[in-house]
Amino acid sequence: MKPSTLNRIWARLILMSLSRAGVKDICIAPGSRSTPLTLEAEALSAQNPSVRIHTHFDERGLGFLALGLAKTTDNPVAVIVTSGTAVANLIPAAAESRLTREKLIFLTADRPPELIQCGANQAISQEGIFSHHAETTTFLPSPSEAVSPSWLLSVIGEGLHQLVxxxxxxxxxxxxxxxxxGEMEDASHYLAPVNAWLAGDQPYLSFTHAQADLQTLLPCWQALQHQRGILVAGRMRRDAREAVQSLAxxxxxxxxxxxxxxxxxxxAGFDVWLQNPDCSALLKQSEVVIQFGGRLxxxxxxxxxxxxxxxxxxxxxxxGRLDPSHRSGTRIIADIHKVALALEKGLEKSPANAGWGDMLKMASARYLALLDNVAGGTLSELSMATHFGSWLxxxxxLFIGNSMAIRLLDMGCRLPACEVFANRGASGIDGLIATAAGVQRGREKPMLMVMGDTSALYDLNSLALLANNLNPMALVIINNDGGGIFDMLPVPETQKDTYYRMPHGLSFSHAAAMFGLKYQRPATLHEAKTCCLEAQSSPGTTVIELCTPAGACGQDLKALFADIAHASLI
Structure with a gap:
């Protein structure tokens, strides 16, 4: 067979294996060397309408688009790119995936080995390019009739098992x-050993797993439930959140x-009221901490x-390990929802210390009232955070960007019940728009996203993914002219603007126009809320730019912290 035919056959077997492992979304960037994979992905989608194709001209954004899609389902998402630096652009998404466990499959085209490190065009050493950021790597040989299709399916099947x-x-x-x-040649003689698999719909390899009874994993629960404890809810889905609430x-x-x-x-607001000595002393009376979900x-x-x-x-x-304090404790690797239900099922009728921390509810209410009074009704980052729950x-x-955006909501907002998404693995500011676009494509629901201006500038190419959006998207960009997070850090004052904040003096109105997006720049807090509510109720993407004075948020928060430290909250 000609290489063009054998390339296509291998690509077909790989993509069929991925489809049978649950892949329903394939993200593709342009490239010539990846042609066999691209054409077979298109053919697979034509045969199976449940398989969707997504395209983007920027491989870095494409990787984060796939990450967002993977956040919405337990199924893996495939990414196809050409050879060379196109592959390197996937590293940020791979790093985030390793930390937060979204299932991504990177199908990277490459030159054959004889064209590596010899001056050939668009050829770099791709072996080990993801280092520890990829959990599993299969470095295939060039397609050859000497290599059985059974071997190819087996090695891909083992890798998919580890991924799943x-x-x-x-x-x-x-x-x-x-x-x-080139035109496809007859390959029936080569595929004969796997004809039975081709005619079916099952994975090439199957695996079984034993399930442990959660009750046997928690022998100390009968004693611990009668002590003074707290529950911590980290990253989780709605069903798990409801189960944890019921347990609490x-x-x-x-x-x-x-x-x-x-x-x-x-x-709510514990990140701030914990700075109050009375509140901190009361919480320190706890004898048990059960944390559901990591990445706080x-x-x-x-x-x-x-x-x-x-x-x-x-x-x-x-x-993996999720405790940066490296403390001694019990690590339960299991579904949060199931564990919360099991703990509740194991409760006795009257836990001895029920309500022991209820005074902290009063502290939270007093803090939020004080915050509302301090923030006032003018448009600022603090007032935005205080009222944000009513904007949804x-x-x-809800998709929350990193840096100050998520910290502000943590400090000042009691969120209503909703699905929340964020990139809190590496907690970088790259790829946030692309990730949110992937989440919305996977969920097909209205979305409110909030992020900072530097994060938006970093991922400006990904605004293209929000053009022609059939679902409502309100993209709130807080423009405080640079990296406002550095106002909260002890960076050198004389170098703050030059090397940390990096003021840009830019507006996002032209960026919105360039990608055909709607644009609003509200001047008041009421207008900002109205813009957000309207944008979540009409198809398409609306960029909502909230312009606030540089440095104001840092000053407001430092003053708030000082007030709370001396306030009477309980």
């Missing part, structure tokens, strides 16, 4: 020799909710866990 079991990224490197184009209600323990938990609690935003809560000396449980499906339409998803 543990999450993260799976890198399949495909070195295709030329010619890349029956236990009578304080529930501290990270913004990624999807709904606030009666103890609050610095103060992280410090509390660091210093905590009692029984500590951390529950998350993520198989029921049924909309």
């Amino acid at each position: 079991t543990g999450g993260g990224s799976y890198h399949i490197n495909c070195p295709f020799p030329e010619p890349l184009y 209600d029956h236990l009578g323990w304080p529930l501290l909710c990270d913004p990624q938990a999807g709904e606030g609690s009666d103890f 935003v609050s610095k103060r809560l992280g410090q509390f866990v660091d210093d905590f000396k009692g029984a500590y449980w951390l529950v998350d499906k993520h198989p 339409v029921g049924g909309s998803d």
Whole structure:
């Protein structure tokens, strides 16, 4: 067979394997060397309408688009790129995927080995390019009739099993020799060993897993439930959040909710009220901490866990280590929803210390009232955070950017019940727009997104992914002329603007126009809320630019912290 035919056959077997492993979304960037994969992906989608094709001209944005799609489902998402630096542009998405366990499959085209490191065009060394950021790597040989299709299906099947079991990224490197184009030849003799598999619809390899009874994993629960404890809700989905809330209600323990938990609690604003000595002293009376989900935003809560000396449980499906304090404790690698239900099922009728921390509810209410008074009714970052919960339409998803955006909501907002998405693995500012676009494509629901100006500038290319959007998207960009997070950090004052904040003096009106997006620049807090509500109710993307004075947010927060430290909250 000609190389062009064999290239296509291998690409077909790979993509069929991916489809049978649950892949329903394939993201493709332009390129010639990846032609066999691109053409077979298109053919697969034509045969199977449940397989969707997504395209983007920027490989870095494409990787984050796939990451967003993967956040909405337990199915893996495939990415196809050409050879060379196109592959390197996927590293940021791979790094995030490793930390947060979204399932990504990188199908990277490559030159054959004889064209590497010899001056050939668009050829770099791609072996090991993702380093530890990819959980599994399959570095294929160039397609050859000497290599059985059974071997190809088997090695891909084993890699897919590892991906489905543990999450993260799976890198399949495909070195295709030329010619890349041409009519397909008859390949029936080559495919004969796998004819039975081709005629079916099952994966090439099947695996089974034993399920442990959660009750046998939690032998200490009968004693711990009668102690003074707190529950911490980190990143989780809505069903898990509801189960954790029910557990908290029956236990009578304080529930501290990270913004990624999807709904606030009666103890909202703890990142700030923990700076109050009375509140901190009361919380330190706890003897048990059960944390559901990792990647907490609050610095103060992280410090509390660091210093905590009692029984500590951390529950998350993520198989890796999620405790940066490296403390002794019980790590339960399991579904949050199932564990919360099991703990509630194991409760006795009257836990001895129910309601022990209820005074912190009063502290939260007093803090939020004080915050509302301090923020006032003028448009600022602090007032935005204080009122943000009312800007979200029921049924909309929320995507929160990194840096100051997520910290502001953690400090000042009790979120309503909604699905919340964020990139809190590496917590970088790259690829946020692309990730949100992927989430919305996967969910097909209205979305409210909030992010900073530097983050938006970093991912400006990805505004193209929000053009021709059939679903409502309100993209709120807080423009404080640079990296406002550095106002909260002890960076050198004389170098702050030059090397940290980096003021840009730019407006996003022209960017919105360039990509055909609607644009609003509200001047008041009321106008900002109206713009957000309207944008979540009409198809298409609206960029809503909130312009605030540089440095004002940092000054407001420092003054707030000082007030709270001396306030009478309980």
